Amino acid sequence: MNMLIKEPEDEILKKEQAFKIIRSILDKEGREAIYDLTGLAGGFPIKKEDKKLLETYIGPAIYEKKLEKLALEHLGGEKAIAFNRTTTGILATIIALTKPREKIIHYLPESPSHPSIPESAKIRNTEYLEFDNIKKFHIPEKTSLIFITGATMDHKIIKIKEFKRIISLSKEKGIPTIVDDASGARLRTIIFKQPTAIQLGADLAITSTDKLMNGPRGGILAGKTELINKIKRVAYQFGLEAQPPLIAAMVRALEEFKPSKLLRTLKKRDELHLKLKKSFKSFEKTPTGVMIRPEKIKKEIQKHQIKTPLSPKDTSYLWSMILLKEHGIITIPAAGMPGASPTLRLDLSAADAQKLEPDQIVNILEKSFQKLLKTAKEPPKAKKLLLGG
Amino acid sequence: MNMLIKEPEDEILKKEQAFKIIRSILDKEGREAIYDLTGLAGGFPIKKEDKKLLETYIGPAIYEKKLEKLALEHLGGEKAIAFNRTTTGILATIIALTKPREKIIHYLPESPSHPSIPESAKIRNTEYLEFDNIKKFHIPEKTSLIFITGATMDHKIIKIKEFKRIISLSKEKGIPTIVDDASGARLRTIIFKQPTAIQLGADLAITSTDKLMNGPRGGILAGKTELINKIKRVAYQFGLEAQPPLIAAMVRALEEFKPSKLLRTLKKRDELHLKLKKSFKSFEKTPTGVMIRPEKIKKEIQKHQIKTPLSPKDTSYLWSMILLKEHGIITIPAAGMPGASPTLRLDLSAADAQKLEPDQIVNILEKSFQKLLKTAKEPPKAKKLLLGG
Numbered sequence: 142m143n144m145l146i147k148e149p150e151d152e153i154l155k156k157e158q159a160f161k162i163i164r165s166i167l168d169k170e171g172r173e174a175i176y177d178l179t180g181l182a183g184g185f186p187i188k189k190e191d192k193k194l195l196e197t198y199i200g201p202a203i204y205e206k207k208l209e210k211l212a213l214e215h216l217g218g219e220k221a222i223a224f225n226r227t228t229t230g231i232l233a234t235i236i237a238l239t240k241p242r243e244k245i246i247h248y249l250p251e252s253p254s255h256p257s258i259p260e261s262a263k264i265r266n267t268e269y270l271e272f273d274n275i276k277k278f279h280i281p282e283k284t285s286l287i288f289i290t291g292a293t294m295d296h297k298i299i300k301i302k303e304f305k306r307i308i309s310l311s312k313e314k315g316i317p318t319i320v321d322d323a324s325g326a327r328l329r330t331i332i333f334k335q336p337t338a339i340q341l342g343a344d345l346a347i348t349s350t351d352k353l354m355n356g357p358r359g360g361i362l363a364g365k366t367e368l369i370n371k372i373k374r375v376a377y378q379f380g381l382e383a384q385p386p387l388i389a390a391m392v393r394a395l396e397e398f399k400p401s402k403l404l405r406t407l408k409k410r411d412e413l414h415l416k417l418k419k420s421f422k423s424f425e426k427t428p429t430g431v432m433i434r435p436e437k438i439k440k441e442i443q444k445h446q447i448k449t450p451l452s453p454k455d456t457s458y459l460w461s462m463i464l465l466k467e468h469g470i471i472t473i474p475a476a477g478m479p480g481a482s483p484t485l486r487l488d489l490s491a492a493d494a495q496k497l498e499p500d501q502i503v504n505i506l507e508k509s510f511q512k513l514l515k516t517a518k519e520p521p522k523a524k525k526l527l528l529g530g
Numbered sequence: 531m532n533m534l535i536k537e538p539e540d541e542i543l544k545k546e547q548a549f550k551i552i553r554s555i556l557d558k559e560g561r562e563a564i565y566d567l568t569g570l571a572g573g574f575p576i577k578k579e580d581k582k583l584l585e586t587y588i589g590p591a592i593y594e595k596k597l598e599k600l601a602l603e604h605l606g607g608e609k610a611i612a613f614n615r616t617t618t619g620i621l622a623t624i625i626a627l628t629k630p631r632e633k634i635i636h637y638l639p640e641s642p643s644h645p646s647i648p649e650s651a652k653i654r655n656t657e658y659l660e661f662d663n664i665k666k667f668h669i670p671e672k673t674s675l676i677f678i679t680g681a682t683m684d685h686k687i688i689k690i691k692e693f694k695r696i697i698s699l700s701k702e703k704g705i706p707t708i709v710d711d712a713s714g715a716r717l718r719t720i721i722f723k724q725p726t727a728i729q730l731g732a733d734l735a736i737t738s739t740d741k742l743m744n745g746p747r748g749g750i751l752a753g754k755t756e757l758i759n760k761i762k763r764v765a766y767q768f769g770l771e772a773q774p775p776l777i778a779a780m781v782r783a784l785e786e787f788k789p790s791k792l793l794r795t796l797k798k799r800d801e802l803h804l805k806l807k808k809s810f811k812s813f814e815k816t817p818t819g820v821m822i823r824p825e826k827i828k829k830e831i832q833k834h835q836i837k838t839p840l841s842p843k844d845t846s847y848l849w850s851m852i853l854l855k856e857h858g859i860i861t862i863p864a865a866g867m868p869g870a871s872p873t874l875r876l877d878l879s880a881a882d883a884q885k886l887e888p889d890q891i892v893n894i895l896e897k898s899f900q901k902l903l904k905t906a907k908e909p910p911k912a913k914k915l916l917l918g919g
Contacts, residue, residue: 149763196573
């Protein structure tokens, strides 16, 4: 039971508190004093010549075509569409390809799923089944759509054998598959050398243009023409499509994307992880950085003979907010959307990570952890820090 | 029965055909040869200093606050949120404030409604009732949300007496009201001198930042804090919120919005309408331009002793596509979203309208109508023009 953040509304208040801190740092010290290490900074790399063409009917006429070409190179498939967020692409797909009372099943390397899939299933009034154990995976009667998550929010990667197994079972039954490759479209392929989702036989694949690349928050869905046409209709119907300014920025981000940049972060990650071990036992490597899970944060606190009524998640939110307030470091537990992963993760592929050496990061984590130890003993103070007021 | 455009998928093909023509004009003759008279051009007036702040967590921290201030000045209310489109704001409101099997009722000056309201009601599994006759209006049991449309897609305006009557009936029953003031927030208030929706007692009001102002396609919802908080949660949950680049452009558009500019178009509209009468009987005035309804277009064709198997809507789509192809004029029947109004409407408040004198517009309409007469006799040719291939 969380003590500080109890409901989704609290998560919104927490996010607003984080935004308030960001504004105050920007006002006082400028953009340089902020380090967005979410790996989701959401760049907006449009060029000067783009700006005057970003109108409702003129923008898409130009950029949708360019986007499609680049998207198909990146993801494969026959046709593509850009969404306001990957989450809206998932909503559109579920509305377009399932009917109420049918079933949606989902295989992922480790539960829980990103909330967008079960929540969209619920709004569509479909039944949702989640598996993270391939031995238990099966496709029940009345299943109309199968999700595969390529890489989880905490960057755990699907095994290629499991991926193939699910595709082959789906094909046997003739049920369409969509791969949520939000970060996976780059993580899986570039760092783990796996084929793209579509090369592996998926009918559809969706990726986030702000994850491990310098695009805006948003999603691109690619795959079979017949399915994309159905989904596109739903997208326009409910206003889920990306607008021209986003599409133009996605085009530029795809044009400028370089796998080599991602590969260079691996060395830095290894150095950071090694140095962190001296102070903290529980930081794990992620494909492009390091992370510590909420339960492990609570254990690190308890190692210091400190008793706290805070839940593991609360401690993660709190550490994240301290990192922001004292050091200008943005991470997901403080600034993320409701339902985002509470794992404290530092992404070294982020543009701002270039401004920080591993030693500096270790130093910041040590200092902020001392502050966390103090605050964890005083729940009212902790609550004020997280929710303001 | 439409002969050429039968299904929503055909409307998407038609839109893609329009985009193809726009691309080809841009390539050959440049932006100057295009006249977007939709009144929905969707400007993107960000400034140089905005561009570097449009990131996922930094952008909203700055612009959401600014937007809220300007939005509350424009619409009234206590709290505001920006959406990817007005349609997504309506979807979020319906998901947040109604439950399956409850009722949503809608009063508007003239049916049919913009499709976003009945379609969102359907996806939520609620019952939808529409009224455009105040004498028949009533609030049945199990109603949980009441929509009022301030100005229709064809710019028909609600009577203030009817508006007040619905608000008072809603308040009696304690049911929340939302005003779809997509264009109405400016049309009703500036041209018809009506109070804002919130001044009239509505709990929520939503407007489109691309309608009668130079903002991006997108929506702003304002109203009571308690309701906005619930809707905001749903917005983030399904990815319906506007992203930072859109929010920044909305901020600039609201800063630069001038009612006087809108009022100046009235004189030009009257001149155009008078001159058009010599050639066409059926053009009507709209608050900021002129329009002709599909049935009237078919009648104008028949006046010339021409028999055509095309439906009224088909003739409107066709005229609109001819205007685009031959004269670079963008109107909704050719380039709009599926379900958009098939009325051929020219909006003189559009930025591009400044490039055209009334005499030029009359001349273009006469010429393109001659082409329409020819094409209406040859359905296969008409179909190719509309859908390509």
